Amino acid sequence: MKQKTIFTRFIQLWGIVFLIGTGASIIAIDVIGSYRVGCFRADQMRTNYIARQKQIIKQEVLRVVDMINYEKEQSTALTRTKIKTRVYEACSIAENIYQQNKSSKTAPEIQQMIIDALRPIRFEHGIGYYFVHHLDGMVILSGDKPGFEGLNLWDMTDTRGQYGCKDMTEIINKSGEGFYEYHWTKPNSAGNDFEKITFVKKIEPYDWYVGAGLYVDDVEKQIKADLLSAISRIRFGEQGYIFINRMNGDVLVSKGHLFSGTKKLWEVFNKNPENMKSLFDKEYNIALKPGGDYIYYSFVKLNTLDKESPKVSFIYGIPDLQWFVGAGVYIDDVENDIALMQGELNSHIKEDTLCFILISMGIIILFLFWFSRFNRRLKNDFNLFSSFFHRAAFSYELIDRDLVQFDELDRMAEDANKMLWERKKTEEELRCLRNYLSNIIDSMPSVIVGLDLDGKVTQWNNAAQRITGISSDAALGLSLEQAFPRLVSEMERVREAIRTREVQIDSRQVRKENGETRYEDVSVYPLVANGVEGTVIRVDDVTEQVRIEEMIVQSEKMLSVGGLAAGMAHEINNPLSGMMQTAEVLSNRLTRSDLPANVKAAEETGITMEEIQTFMEKRKIIDMLGNIRESGSRAAEIVSNMLFFAQKSDSSWPSYHLADLLDQIVELAGTDYDLKKKYDFRRIKIVREYENDLPLVSCESGKIQQVLFNILRNGAEAMQEYSDGSQQKTPCFVLRLVHELEAGMVRIEIEDNGPGMDQKTRKRVFEPFFTTKPTGSGTGIGLSISYFIITENHNGKMSVESIPGEGTKFIISLPVKRRRL
Structure with missing residues (x-):
């Protein structure tokens, strides 16, 4: 026989192991806790650093975006002011020429002098010029297209379908002056689809108006150049700068340098073009988001061109310019602070570990001294219990609790004495419970059949006995096919319930009984508890329930049909009333000669009411109107019947x-x-x-x-x-x-x-x-x-x-x- 362990020695040994383990656990917990605190603080430092830097770069980007939008708005206003001033200058020239020569020269001569004075004038680097049109659309002066002079452009449209001459004339007639935007040719440039902002003003005393304009693309080009130059000089933090790319990948500003915009991002930073293309795709997708978003990637720093560092950037798209603006921060700048903090933490962990080791050794020495005294008393009580359990194996002799010294062992002795009596009581209650459960199952109206894993009957209630005529004693141990033949088809679901441990329910099974259709719910429940495996089949007759449900459904359908009929009848009544009323009005207006309004209308058209009536009779229109009224009355009667039939009954x-x-x-x-x-x-x-x-x-x-x-x-x-x-x-x-x-x-x-x-x-x-x-x-x-x-x-x-x-x-x-x- 295998040698057994002495309990007191076991307690002594495991007490020491427990103390050593507890001390080691405390040390480990402290080390792990300190490590986790260090990791947490490092993560927190990284998180706070990144959060602050993300906020900074977002603010910088949005500030640049606001600057771009502001410059665009100011440039548009400045452009309008420039061309308006030029037009006013032209009007002043024309007014001066007119005032100085109106008494000595003819009108055609004065007009020619005005044209000659305005024709050579150019402004805004030679692309700005004057044009003069007559209010009827005739071109008097065209600084860009002299060949148009003498032509009428009233019906001429630009490339977008705008009638420029008509629209500008409308502005002059309405306000005397105003701005107008359209698409036109551009000096020294091919094509005729250049967007242009124009200001026009009437020249007194002639029916002329003079205009001048600037091209939007020239204005935008200058704005972009000035903005990019200013943005390239922006710096923040140690490594912070603004970068701008076009939506097609062209680099405009990057790492503090201004680019011409003719090279792609992956061509400028060409050490790994595929990675740069992938980075651009991510930046492009972010730029399409309203309000912008952040992106994480690796990129070289300003002062280290051969090593990439992790970086987070904020990207914001400007669809009008097809740009996206970004700024980033390098995440690893915080790692030096984190390394210093971790060194201090390691020193603290070493000091705590040495302290805990010394404390643990002192506790172990105290434990050994106390256990030597406790061991003597514990052995005495264990000897008492050993003799008791030896006797209890063959007799019902109780434990003498007066000999037990420890309270815990005394309670064990009390429980052992109760165990002998409760065993008898439990056996009696188990017999009563079996009989009680059997009565419950037999009293159920449902058929209850229990099966084991081999398909043999283990439970058979009175309902099953009443239907099959087989008693419970005779059915136990039979196969389902022998005991209940019509349930043999359920064996497949019995096996499925055992395999899946899930209830299998087949509702509304139809069967014929004495020429009558009956409905049954057949449920198969798996048994998997308390080491007992098998299934229980329950059969419920739900014929009356099915019939009641069908009657309820049919009644609801009838109510829905009645409501639908009432709704349709109400909807038909409105157009039907209008049709009948219109037919009656037509008959009165076409046949009644005693109405003054009819006679007056006939005389105004050159005919008489008698002629109208003769025509109506020959074409049988009167009969047709009568048929309309008769058919409408018939339809109204049908609708009235439908409403009466569909309305709810009065109690x-x-x-x-x-x-x-x-x-x-x-x-x-x-x-x-x-x-x-x-x-x-x-x-x-x-x-x-x-x-x-x-x-x-x-x-x-x-x-x-x-x-x-x-x-x-x-x-x-x-x-x-x-x-x-x-x-x-x-x-x-x-x-x-x-x-x-x-x-x-x-x-x-x-x-x-x-x-x-x-x-x-x-x-x-x-x-x-x-x-x-x-x-x-x-x-x-x-x-x-x-x-x-x-x-x-x-x-x-x-x-x-x-x-x-x-x-x-x-x-x-x-x-x-x-x-x-």
């Missing part, structure tokens, strides 16, 4: 003439037309046989009309199918209303000449979900709901009479006075 149950309700529903059914051409209600002959002086009947009109509509539609479909077969009868409904005076009821009879029903069908016609239509064509609840409405809601009677081949007659009797149910 007060007013009284109605059943003849009116029946006529309204027939009128509404006349609009029912199957899209698949199964039937057209309008082709059915209607015969009415109503008694006179019928009393009013208290009822819910909407529900009664629902019943009548169901009967009429079912009959119409049946007659259509019957007439499409070998029989050639004309479909016909006979509607009867009879007062049953003694019974206090009014009887409604709806008779058709369709195919009729045999006795078996007639007996089941009011059963829920019974239908003779093909699958998908009917739910089988229409007549059952109708029967419920008549018999339960209105305390009436409903029956059916039918002879195969001769037709069907539904009979409904409603009490004249409402009787509370």
Whole structure:
């Protein structure tokens, strides 16, 4: 037998190990903690440094962007001021010439002097010139295109389709002067699509205006050159500078140098062109973001051209100029401070480690002294417990707790004594629990079948016994195929539940029982707890639940259809009223000669009302207008019936003439037309046989009309199918209303000449979900709901009479006075 460890020696040994381990752990925790603090402080220094530098470079970039935008705005204003001043100078020249010569020279001579004075004038490095136009579009002077002089440019457009001459003339006529932007030719440049800002002003006393302009690209070129030169001199921090690239990769400003803009970024920094292209792609994507963003990469510093350092830059795009502006900071500048801090931390860790080692050695010496005294008392109690457990193996003798010295061991002795008695009690409770669980399972209405891994029955409740006729004792140990044959198809899902440890549920299984369709939910539950593996199959009959759900769905569909019909009826009424009113107005205006307005309008056009009426009669327009009004009235009546049918019933149950309700529903059914051409209600002959002086009947009109509509539609479909077969009868409904005076009821009879029903069908016609239509064509609840409405809601009677081949007659009797149910 293997030698056992002495417990007291074990405690002594592991006590020392514990103390040494605790001391080592404290040292390790302190070292690790210090290391983590150092790492945290280093990370925090890096994070704070990067955050501050990121804020700085963003501010620098945005400051440069603001400077660019400001210079652009100021340059535009300055340009406008320049050309406006030039035009005013030209007007002053013309005014002086006119005033000095108006008394001595003719107007043509003065005009020529003005033209000769303005023609040679050039400004803005020779690209600025004057032009003079007449207000009718005639070119008087063209400093750029002398060949245009004498031509009329009124209908001439620039390359963007602007009528420059017309637009400038409109400015002169409206304000006397103003700015205008268009696209035109440029001196010493090919093409005619140069954007130009022009100022025009009228020359008194002639119908002339003089203008001058500057080209936008020349202004922008000078602005860009000045801006780039200023930006290239910007510095911040030790290594900070602004860089600007074009969106196509051309370098404009980088590392404090100004470039011509003809070289790509990867051509200027060509040690690794592929990396530079990749960097440019990232910068380009960032520049497309509104508000700009940061980018991380490696790049050489200003004072070290052979080594790349990690860098973060802020990029901001300026779409108008096709530029993006950026500034960056080198992340590794903070590493020197971090290295100094880590050296100080290492020294601190060495000092703490030596201190903890000395403390741990002192604690171990104290522990050994204390344990030598504790060990003697502990051995005595262990000897007592050893003898007790030796006796407890073959007897129920209790522990003498007075001999136990330590409180913890005394509680163990108390628990050991309780264990003997609780074991007996537990065994009794286990037997009761088994019986209780068995009763619960047997009382459940669901079929419960337990299976082991081999598919053998381990549990069989009363519901399973009632369905199969096999008792629980006989079923236990049988295979599922032997005990419950119709559940054999579930074996695949049983294996799946065991494999996946997931519940397998198959809802709404359909089966036939005595010619009736039944629905079942079959659930398979895996058993994986407490070392027991297998499955439990539960079968629930949900036939009534399925039928109730189907009735609820159908009722909701009927409510939705009613609401839709009401909505459509309201929407149709508005244009229908307008159509009928317009037809009436047309008839009055075209036929009534007694209206003064009609006579006056006819005389103004050179005809008489008699001639109009003669024409209308010959072309039968009056009849056509009458047909419009008649058709509109017909449509309005149909809409009114739809609204009446769709409206919610009033809980007060007013009284109605059943003849009116029946006529309204027939009128509404006349609009029912199957899209698949199964039937057209309008082709059915209607015969009415109503008694006179019928009393009013208290009822819910909407529900009664629902019943009548169901009967009429079912009959119409049946007659259509019957007439499409070998029989050639004309479909016909006979509607009867009879007062049953003694019974206090009014009887409604709806008779058709369709195919009729045999006795078996007639007996089941009011059963829920019974239908003779093909699958998908009917739910089988229409007549059952109708029967419920008549018999339960209105305390009436409903029956059916039918002879195969001769037709069907539904009979409904409603009490004249409402009787509370």
